[in-house]
Amino acid sequence: MWLPDGYRCRSVSLADVAAIHRLVASCERELHGRPTTGADRLAAELSLPGLRPESDTLLVRDGTGGPVGYCWVQGRRARVHVHPGHQGRGLGSGLLGWAEDRTRQAGGDRLAQTVSDTDRAATALLRAAGYSRLVTEWLLEVALPHGPHVPDPPAGITVRPFRPGDEQAAHQLTEDAFDEWQPRRKTYAQWARRTVERPTFVPAASPVAFAGEQMVGAVLSLEIPAHGEEGADGYAEADADGCAAEGIEGDAEGYVARVAVRRDHRGRGIARTLLLQAFDTFHRRGRPACTLWTHSGTGAFAMYERLGMTVRRSSTLYGKALV
Template sequence: MPLPLTLPEGYTQRPLVLADAARIADVMAAEELADIGEAAIEEADLVADWSDPDYDLAAHSVGVVGPSGELVAYAEYVGHDRADASVHPDHHGRGIGTALAGWVRAQAAAAGAPLVGMPTPVGSPGDRLLDALGWQVRWHSWALQLPEGATIPERPLPAGYEIRTATAADHEAAWTVVEDAFLEWSERERTPLDTWLHQITGRPGFEPWQLRVATDGAGAVVAAVVIFLADEGREGYIDKIAVRGDQRGRGLAQAMLAEAFGTARAHGAVRSTLSTDSRTGALSLYEKVGMVVTSDWVNRAIRTDA
């Protein structure tokens, strides 16, 4: 059972179950719409994470039920130093966010994590609340978009290289490329292969073309990109992109991005999006292929032993 919350009169708490994904996505979307003018969260994002057989959702989450009997807020301690929380805008200003921030901190402390953080849009009510509670900025992040109608840039591959749909035989190599790249700047444990694949192939609506790899002249996987369709298929979201360390500086990342934009468009998307943060140093790469920043976010964290 999740740790107890101090909630306003008429509100109660309970652990979440997979069937709550649609309602929590609605809560998160409402808050995103109020904060940044658009909703980026998809129910499929939650289902992919929560349905992992190795993930104990009930132990890692808490939902807040409002007087009407409907979920109006939630928090989730994902593990290590990662958490997330959201309160429907109709229920702001009642102390629910403060209670969830305390719950996240206590959950992380109980798990032995020295600190815990979560993302919020810059200047949003959540950002201001965490700031007031003493949560410090760790890094900034940005959502970017190749807008509808934008010309997809031409970015040719080096001679001998090709981009194609990944096969099952490519999965481990793609995982290795992506995890090696992300762990260069992310302080976390390596995501197990089975978990990594579940987050991709286990996402509702996944099709094989959405996991793509670049190979060199010898057929070795040297880069990978993951594309999800969102907003009822109108958006091609670049969830992951990485190039093997010894293959960088050859234009592979830009070529992979341009190919991903075109592939998403061929499957019905009218725009492409992704997110990046200040730890990667990749913002200029995305701007070079025509993407523009649509929202600014900040990751704030607090020590659990302070």
């Protein structure tokens, strides 16, 4: 067994979310000065369709029973966390090796992991294990002290907030757009668990665009705790025009989880209109800022800059062929 003396491990259940959240928060304080991932997101990850916690997750505990390491793997993706006070003892390399073995057992031939660019230890570990850089991902933000000017939609396009019944069309639209760079399509259940079924989903800040009866553009938004950050999900979940992309009391900010415009309607300013509509809604809801992730493969960075967005932090997606 790869575990150092004094540690033990087991699979994870939803009952472990609070403990895992404490572990992840400790890692993020070390890297960013504050926790950035909510328990809501960790619970969503463990509930993803196709993820089998009994075989696809691992929780490492020290002699006191406290959680000090955590890993999950699904398809070609993995996530690994090691408590700052327990790094340098082989836990990270052990969890990474376990994730690779689990991927091979499930028939996978590649594995990828996103790490913050401030996490030099994880970056060094991945490079030493044969992982190479795939894309750079940026968490962008825009301050919302004032509501932005929202332009009229392009000719022939109507825009309205997301409403019940839009789910299947939005899934089809966003997955078609993301097909250009994502490794695989998400089923409706996988997609919905990360978007419209999240308790933090905000229909009012999720405008959709129509040409006649056909949905041709969509922005899907969440509300997250202020200074919290949704992690980039594979290739970044939010992208631009021409690219795919429980209510919270008190302080919160907006987060755009998906932006997509149908290929034959790109270049018309639809994404810009939808994003500004979402920003304006978050401003009117009293949210001080809105964030989204994008990555270097989309070519969307310049458009977001024109909307006044700046980089809050960056991360890199590393991948490796498993032989």
